[in-house]
Amino acid sequence: MIMSRGIEFNTSPNPMKTLAHKQSDAQPVSWAPVYQALREAIISHQIPPGTKLPEDELSSIYSVGRALIRPALQALAHDKLVRLEPNRGAFVAQPSKQEAREIFEARALIEPKVAALAAQVATPAAIKELRLHLEHEHSATQAHDDGAAIKLSAGFHMAIADIAAHSIFASYVYDLLSRSSLIVALYWKRRDATCESHAHHALVEAIANHKPDDAANLMRSHLVDLLSGLDLELVSKQDRTLSDMLRK
Amino acid sequence: MIMSRGIEFNTSPNPMKTLAHKQSDAQPVSWAPVYQALREAIISHQIPPGTKLPEDELSSIYSVGRALIRPALQALAHDKLVRLEPNRGAFVAQPSKQEAREIFEARALIEPKVAALAAQVATPAAIKELRLHLEHEHSATQAHDDGAAIKLSAGFHMAIADIAAHSIFASYVYDLLSRSSLIVALYWKRRDATCESHAHHALVEAIANHKPDDAANLMRSHLVDLLSGLDLELVSKQDRTLSDMLRK
DNA sequence: TTATGCGGTTTTGTCTACAAAGTTATTCCT
DNA sequence: AGGAATAACTTTGTAGACAAAACCGCATAA
Numbered sequence: 001m002i003m004s005r006g007i008e009f010n011t012s013p014n015p016m017k018t019l020a021h022k023q024s025d026a027q028p029v030s031w032a033p034v035y036q037a038l039r040e041a042i043i044s045h046q047i048p049p050g051t052k053l054p055e056d057e058l059s060s061i062y063s064v065g066r067a068l069i070r071p072a073l074q075a076l077a078h079d080k081l082v083r084l085e086p087n088r089g090a091f092v093a094q095p096s097k098q099e100a101r102e103i104f105e106a107r108a109l110i111e112p113k114v115a116a117l118a119a120q121v122a123t124p125a126a127i128k129e130l131r132l133h134l135e136h137e138h139s140a141t142q143a144h145d146d147g148a149a150i151k152l153s154a155g156f157h158m159a160i161a162d163i164a165a166h167s168i169f170a171s172y173v174y175d176l177l178s179r180s181s182l183i184v185a186l187y188w189k190r191r192d193a194t195c196e197s198h199a200h201h202a203l204v205e206a207i208a209n210h211k212p213d214d215a216a217n218l219m220r221s222h223l224v225d226l227l228s229g230l231d232l233e234l235v236s237k238q239d240r241t242l243s244d245m246l247r248k
Numbered sequence: 249m250i251m252s253r254g255i256e257f258n259t260s261p262n263p264m265k266t267l268a269h270k271q272s273d274a275q276p277v278s279w280a281p282v283y284q285a286l287r288e289a290i291i292s293h294q295i296p297p298g299t300k301l302p303e304d305e306l307s308s309i310y311s312v313g314r315a316l317i318r319p320a321l322q323a324l325a326h327d328k329l330v331r332l333e334p335n336r337g338a339f340v341a342q343p344s345k346q347e348a349r350e351i352f353e354a355r356a357l358i359e360p361k362v363a364a365l366a367a368q369v370a371t372p373a374a375i376k377e378l379r380l381h382l383e384h385e386h387s388a389t390q391a392h393d394d395g396a397a398i399k400l401s402a403g404f405h406m407a408i409a410d411i412a413a414h415s416i417f418a419s420y421v422y423d424l425l426s427r428s429s430l431i432v433a434l435y436w437k438r439r440d441a442t443c444e445s446h447a448h449h450a451l452v453e454a455i456a457n458h459k460p461d462d463a464a465n466l467m468r469s470h471l472v473d474l475l476s477g478l479d480l481e482l483v484s485k486q487d488r489t490l491s492d493m494l495r496k
Numbered sequence: 497t498t499a500t501g502c503g504g505t506t507t508t509g510t511c512t513a514c515a516a517a518g519t520t521a522t523t524c525c526t
Numbered sequence: 527a528g529g530a531a532t533a534a535c536t537t538t539g540t541a542g543a544c545a546a547a548a549c550c551g552c553a554t555a556a
Contacts, residue, residue: 029334030509054537066538067510074319078326086277087517087538099415106416113357167347168354172420278539302507314508315540335508335547 034062034072042081042092043181044151053082053090080179093182097232100183104227107176108220111157114173115203115219116212117164126163127208133159134204138197154181156200160207189231199225282310282320290329290340291429292399301330301338328427341430345480348431352475355424356468359405362421363451363467364460365412374411375456381407382452386445402429404448408455437479447473 038058041047053073059066073090076082083093095103122130133156140148154177161173199222206215286306289295301321307314321338324330330338343351370378381404388396402425409421447470454463 029332056537065511070538071319071322074322075326078323084277088519089537102414102416105414106420109357109361166350166353168350168424172354176416304507313541315542318509336549337508 029071031064031068031072031075034058034064034068035075037062038072038076039079039081039178042076043154043178044147045181045185047092049092049094049182049186051092053092055089079175081182093179094186095179095182097187099179100187100230100232103176103179103183104223104230106172107180108223108227110169110172110176111160111223112216112219114161114164114166114169115207115215117166117169118160119207119210119212119215121165122163122207122210127204130156130159130163130204130207134197134200137200141197150181150184153200154178160203163207183230187230187232190229277319279312279316279320279323282306282312282316283323285310286320286324287327287329287426290324291402291426292395293429293433295340297340297342297430297434299340301340303337327423329430341427342434343427343430345435347427348435348478348480351424351427351431352471352478354420355428356471356475358417358420358424359408359471360464360467362409362412362414362417363455363463365414365417366408367455367458367460367463369413370411370455370458375452378404378407378411378452378455382445382448385448389445398429398432401448402426408451411455431478435478435480438477 038047038053047053055066055069055073058069058073062069073082073084077084077090080095081093082090084090118126133152137149137152137156140152157177158174161170164170199218203215203218203222206218286295286301295301303314303317303321306317306321310317321330321332325332325338328343329341331341332338366374381400385397385400385404388400405425406422409418412418447466451463451466451470454466
């Protein structure tokens with residue numbers, strides 16, 4: 001078993017349990033471990049955007065045949081986490097600034113609605129778990145563990161989507177969050193990530209007190225804050241592709 | 249070339265042009281013709297929900313190797329149009345009533361926003377095309393061509409999403425519309441589809457006059473109308489799975 | 497008569513090999 | 527010396543074959 005780069009996966013009976021949060025479209029297929037491992041590695045910034053993902057390299061890393069690598073890459077391509085170029089191979093996606101803006105616009109529409117739903121149906125147990133999540137975030141931020149902080153921040157939003165118990169919205173939130181992770185890797189400019197925890201704290205209170213409107217508004221402003229931490233000033237699409245070509 | 253069931257596809261340079269409306273995530277891969285043909289067949293109710301899709305049958309129908317069938321089925325599974333059961337095969341998806349409700353809730357959130365966006369940015373050319381679309385719908389309804397009417401009705405919503413020029417929202421609308429097609433196949437109770445064209449007409453006017461709020465409200469009420477045409481009264485999830493087992 | 501166990505058949509899952517396309521480096525010509 | 531064409535190499539795309547799992551029918555026993 002070759003296990004380089006520190007990427008690991010187990011072949012337990014239910015391989016989808018690998019992730020911290022349950023996957024909305026969990027299909028118990030055999031290439032799931034590869035998919036999950038790669039997805040985790042991309043989302044947690046272990047593999048930077050633009051990295052080439054050669055099939056036989058992955059094949060030897062995970063010690064499975066290429067037949068299991070291909071569907072995993074295809075699934076990641078459908079998630080827009082990798083870009084498949086015919087006869088060229090797979091690369092970790094690099095969302096354009098335009099895409100980044102649109103993703104955050106979509107989040108600004110969907111996540112407030114999800115937060116309101118969560119505030120309506122949250123059980124005491126769910127709220128307790130949410131507070132626990134907040135604790136973890138806080139300790140990760142204090143320990144300056146950037147990787148864990150990023151993952152936990154996304155996990156907080158996923159947890160709210162789980163509470164809302166709406167499979168469609170949840171899958172969209174998962175989709176947008178994973179792509180947001182790529183956006184953060186590319187366009188994050190502010191290094192002081194302290195501003196977030198206060199917003200999360202207020203959100204938990206609104207949800208715990210069953211105030212849907214407050215939760216929605218807090219989520220909306222929180223997303224505006226997040227967006228303001230990105231460097232997305234206008235560049236024309238032509239410039240973007242030109243610089244792409246020059247850089248490459 | 250074996251072409252049964254009337255399903256056809258061409259292998260033109262850009263196989264994605266087969267569909268009436270451009271696909272948001274158009275990847276110029278070789279299995280695209282199979283994917284498009286199957287997707288079209290499912291959406292247009294040529295293949296009813298629950299139908300098994302054996303790999304080698306599809307392989308002989310489209311006269312391609314199974315290696316091209318598998319990724320196509322996988323992509324359709326990601327779209328939630330087919331369900332992949334390990335070691336069992338692929339089946340056309342059968343959304344539960346719960347899923348159906350959630351899908352229409354998602355549409356009720358996203359499509360009004362998209363309609364408002366379209367009303368803001370619609371060009372005269374786009375409006376003209378929208379009116380043309382309306383004409384086609386009208387003639388299909390008058391000719392009692394149910395299949396065409398269903399497809400054109402969805403096409404109208406897709407056209408609005410195209411005008412809005414927001415790739416994320418557009419892909420979500422496409423996703424929700426294709427799944428709505430399955431829902432209609434399963435749960436449609438009203439056979440008089442005449443009510444729709446008036447709502448579409450009013451929507452076009454709101455978009456043409458650049459009134460985003462009106463467009464959003466019209467879209468919202470239109471979706472409520474559509475939902476009321478479905479038979480989705482409560483059945484407990486336990487009952488649902490039980491009846492599933494009995495029926496199968 | 498009904499239920500259970502066994503075996504054949506069908507269908508999916510995976511691997512290996514070959515073909516095609518792309519990329520890179522080298523060489524030759526200007 | 528610089529640029530273009532060509533050749534070698536690398537990587538992906540596709541087909542075929544084999545193995546494993548599930549399904550169906552039949553026989554046998556309670």
